[in-house]
Amino acid sequence: MLGLLSEDVIWRVLRYLDVKSRIRLGAVSTAFHKLLNKWEDVLCCSIRLHGITLSGESFVIEVEGQHTVNRYKMVLVPLLKRCPMIxxxxxxxxRVLRNVDNVSLLRDLVNVDELHISSNFFAESTHDSLVDLLSSFPKLHLLHVKQRYNEDKxxxxxxxxxxxxxxxxTSLNNIKLQGVVVTGSVLKLLxxxxxxxLERLCLMGALIPSYEAYACFQAINGLDRLIYLTLAPSLYSVSTTNKTFFKSYPSLKDSQRLKxxxxxxxxxxxxxLKLxxxxxxxxxxxKLLLYDESYRSAYQIEGEPKEFKCKLPEWYCVLSELMETALMSEDSSELDECSCTDHSKNSLSCMPNLMQQLAATEK
Incomplete structure (x- = not known):
C-alpha cells in the first residue's frame, strides 16, 4: 500500500515519529532507511549535559540520558549527522564537547545561522579548538554568548x-556577549x-574595563545599522558618581538609526538622566529601558516638570526586575525557549538501546 504513495507523502506522515521510532523504522527496509537516514525537518538543536532537544516547525523531540557523560557523547555524533538542516x-x-570528535560532530552542520553557547567556552585556552569550530559557520547571523543563570560572572x-x-x-547582525570579559580592542574589531x-548589540552582563569606555563608544558609533543597544554598567550607568568618573561624556550621537x-x-x-x-x-x-532595583528614579521622574517629561523618548520604562527578562519578552528568538522541555511529548530515557540502534543503522 505504501507503494501507492509518493516519498513526499510518506515523509509527511513519518516526520512525527520520535527518535526511537525513526531509528527502528529506518532499519526495517531499504526504502525506509532512505527516507529516514536524514532528518531534514529538524531545524533546531539544544545540547545539554544530559540531554538533547530536537525540534522543527511543529514538533519537539527529547532525548534524555541518565547515564555517564561519555556514553551520552557516543550518541551525539551519529544523531547530529542525521540532521544536516539544523x-x-x-x-x-x-563539557559536552570535551573529548568528542568535533570535526565529525559539526562538519555537516553547514546551515547553522543562529548559535547560542555558554560563556564558559571562553574560560580556558584548552577550549580554543572548540571556539574555532563554533566560529566556522559561514551562514551565521546571530551569535549569543550566554551566562548560565546559576553562575556568577x-x-x-x-x-x-x-x-x-x-x-x-561576514553578515552577523545580532551579537550578545554575556558573562565574559570584553576588551575595547575586541569590541572595536567586532x-x-x-x-x-550589525543591528543588535547586547553588552548587558559583559565585563568591560571602565577605562576603555571611550574606545568602546567610538567603536559602537561606527556601526551603520545599529538599532538595538544594551550597555554594560561599566560603559554607562545613571549615577551620582558619573560626575567624577567622566571628565567628558562619551556619546552615541553618530548612531542615527538607534531606536x-x-x-x-x-x-x-x-x-x-538629563545628561x-x-x-x-x-x-x-x-525606547529607553532603565534598570533600577530601587525604582527611585521613576518617582524622581514623576516629580520633574512637564518640560522634562516631554524630552523623554516616546516609550520609556523603569524596570526593577531582571533586565534580560524584559528585553527578550518583546520579540524573543531564543532557541532554548523554542525547544522548552515542558512542551515535549517524546521524552526518552533509553540511552543504551538508542546507542545500539544508531550504531546498527550507521553500518
Whole structure:
C-alpha cells in the first residue's frame, strides 16, 4: 500500500515519529532507511549535559540520558549527522564537547545561522579548538554568548581578539556577549568587521574595563545599522558618581538609526538622566529601558516638570526586575525557549538501546 504513495507523502506522515521510532523504522527496509537516514525537518538543536532537544516547525523531540557523560557523547555524533538542516544550535555546557570528535560532530552542520553557547567556552585556552569550530559557520547571523543563570560572572571567561577574527560569517547582525570579559580592542574589531550588518548589540552582563569606555563608544558609533543597544554598567550607568568618573561624556550621537537603548541606574540621579538624554543619546531613540532595583528614579521622574517629561523618548520604562527578562519578552528568538522541555511529548530515557540502534543503522 505504501507503494501507492509518493516519498513526499510518506515523509509527511513519518516526520512525527520520535527518535526511537525513526531509528527502528529506518532499519526495517531499504526504502525506509532512505527516507529516514536524514532528518531534514529538524531545524533546531539544544545540547545539554544530559540531554538533547530536537525540534522543527511543529514538533519537539527529547532525548534524555541518565547515564555517564561519555556514553551520552557516543550518541551525539551519529544523531547530529542525521540532521544536516539544523539552523539554530544551542550548546549549554562546554563539557559536552570535551573529548568528542568535533570535526565529525559539526562538519555537516553547514546551515547553522543562529548559535547560542555558554560563556564558559571562553574560560580556558584548552577550549580554543572548540571556539574555532563554533566560529566556522559561514551562514551565521546571530551569535549569543550566554551566562548560565546559576553562575556568577567570571573574569577568567575572556573573549580574545584572535577568536573573533576567525569568525567565518561576514553578515552577523545580532551579537550578545554575556558573562565574559570584553576588551575595547575586541569590541572595536567586532564593530569594524560587522559595521554594515550589525543591528543588535547586547553588552548587558559583559565585563568591560571602565577605562576603555571611550574606545568602546567610538567603536559602537561606527556601526551603520545599529538599532538595538544594551550597555554594560561599566560603559554607562545613571549615577551620582558619573560626575567624577567622566571628565567628558562619551556619546552615541553618530548612531542615527538607534531606536532602543537599555542602561543601568546604580545611583538614581535625575541630572545624570538629563545628561544621558541631552549629550549621549541621539534624538532618534524611541525606547529607553532603565534598570533600577530601587525604582527611585521613576518617582524622581514623576516629580520633574512637564518640560522634562516631554524630552523623554516616546516609550520609556523603569524596570526593577531582571533586565534580560524584559528585553527578550518583546520579540524573543531564543532557541532554548523554542525547544522548552515542558512542551515535549517524546521524552526518552533509553540511552543504551538508542546507542545500539544508531550504531546498527550507521553500518
Amino acid at each position: 539552523r539554530k544550535l544551542a550548546i549549554h555546557d562546554e 567570571c573574569c577568567r571567561n575572556i573573549v580574545r581578539e584572535y577568536q573573533m577574527e576567525q569568525l567565518a560569517s 564593530c569594524s568587521k560587522y559595521r554594515k550588518t 532602543l537603548v537599555a542602561a543601568y541606574i546604580s545611583r538614581p540621579d535625575v541630572s545624570q 544621558l538624554l541631552q549629550q549621549i543619546l541621539p534624538a532618534n531613540v524611541e
